[in-house]
Amino acid sequence: MSPIPSLVIRRHDPARQRRTRLLVAAVWLGSLLIVAALVATLVARAPGTNHSAELAEAQKENEALKSRVAMLVRSEQVAKAALGDVQQTLRDREEEIDGLRADLAFYGRLVGGGKREGLAVHALHVAPVAGSQAWNFTATLTQNFKRGEDIKGRLTLTLEGVAAGKLRTLDWSALSQGQDSSGIEYRFKYFQQVGGTIMLPAGFAANRVVVRADGDGGRVEQEFSWKDAIKGEESDNVPQ
Secondary structure (H helix, E strand, C coil), X not given: CCCCCCCCCCCCCHHHHHHHHHHHHHHHHHHHHHHHHHHHHHHHHCCCCCCHHHHHHHHHHHHHHHHHHHHHHHHHHHHHHHHHHHHHHHHHHHHHHHHHHHHHHHHHHHHCCCCXXXXXXXXXXXXXXXXXXXXXXXXXXXCCCCCCCCEEEEEEEEEEEEECCEEEEECHHHHHCCCCCCCEEEXXXXXXXXXXXXXXXXXXXXXXEEEEEEXXXXXXXXXXXXXXXXXXXXXXXXXX
């Protein structure tokens, strides 16, 4: 005879079922919140997302530094320009003082004071003739030994320099190319500016020029550097 199966009788509890469903829903919602939090954390830590403020601040500081550098550069340029102006002004003043001293010596030699001086070469100025090897020159002669009396004579130039790597001297006959071979004539009582033109050979670099004046007022030689003769200016206030 077969055994009689046992039956288990359970009570139907709707409230318990609701609690179970609520618990499952809560667990599912909690898992979603956890996942969302993890995703937000990863996004926040991703490169370039959390540094926008720092990047903006760095760019701002960079622009400020660029402006500062530009201002310093402009200040340096202004300072250099001002220094250059001051130095040029000083050079101009020194040249002006030298010119005044030369004029003072010139007129002092003419007036004479207590001391009388013979024939002298006061100054020399040379200037190139455009498009040629020629140079114009002006030599200023003075004397106060024979006051009120004319003195006369002739003036010549000699140049010393370098040509083809060797020292070379050009006398008056070479410089004048046969014209006025005995020199340029002068005649004056107190002073005179004697002018002429000389021709330099191609490739000749002049270093020094010697001015010679020889006449009844005596004989004198005066040396000038070629550079100074080029820089020298003819005195505008010396009457011709």
